[in-house]
Amino acid sequence: KEDEKRLLTPLGREQAAMTGKRLGQMIRGVNEEFGPCKVKVVRVSNLARAKETADIIYDNMDLGNFDGEMVERADPDPLLNEGRPCHHIPGGKVRPSVVERTDEHHPRIEEAFNKYFHRAPVPEMPPSATESKEKETIIATTATEESNESDNKHKLVADPKHEFEVIVCHANVIRYFFCRALQLPPEAWLRLCTFNCSLTYFTIRPTGTVSCRMLGDIGHLPHEMCTFSMHTGFNW
Secondary structure, three states, X not given: OOHHHOXXXXXXXXXXXXXXXXXXXXXXXXXXXXXOOOEEEEEEEXXXXXXXXXXXXXXXXXXXXXXXXXXXXXXXXXXXXXXXXXXXXXXXXOOHHHHHHHHHHHHHHHHHHHHHOOOOOOOOOOOOOOOOOOEEEEEEOOOOOOOOHHHHHHOOOOOOOOEEEEEEOOHHXXXXXXXXXXXXXXXXXXXXXXXXXXXXXXEEOOOOOEEEEEXXXXXXXOHHHOEEOOEEOOOO
C-alpha cells in the first residue's frame, strides 16, 4: 500500500550504480579473452524500489558508444514482486497471517519462475561444442580455472550466440529461483542469503542442464557498501 514511498536510500542508489557499472563491463567485455556478454533484455519487478534500482543500473551501464545490440528494457512484471515464496523447513511456529501470505504469494512466484527459467530452443543443425546456444540469466538484487599450455587448444572461448537476460528483483524471489532452478527443496530458500545489489548468475543449456555460477556475488561492492536488509558488513 505504501510501495511508492519505499524508495532507495542514498547508499542503495550508490550500490545500484556500482552494479550497473559491473554489468556494463560484462556487456562490453574487456578484450578477446574476456569478451562481451550478449545481454538481450533487462527485466524488473513492479515494486518502486526495484524499478528505481533498474533505472540506475541501466543508466550506469555506459552503453552509449557500445557497438553491440541495444539492450531492451522490458515493462515491469508484477510476477517478480517480493513476497514469501514458500513455507520454510525447518521452521518454528508462525502466525496464521504468515501462512496465509505464503499461500497467497507462492503461485505467483512459481509462475514467474516458469515464465523466465526455461531452456533455449535446440538448434536444428547439430552444433559443435562451441556452437551450442545457452540461455544465461543474471539476477541482481542483483573463477578462473588453471590450465597448462598443452591444453590451450581445448580452451573455451566466449560464444557470441549465448544470450543473457538480467532480472532485477528481490531477495526472497531470488533465493526461491535458486532452489527451483537447481531442483533443490524450495523449502530451503530461507537458509540462503543474498546481499543488496548482489549478482546471481544461472546458465540454462538447451539440454536442460542448469548450473549456478554465482549466488549473491558482491565482489563489485566495497566493504562499506555490503548490506543485507538492515544489516551492515559481515559480522551480524
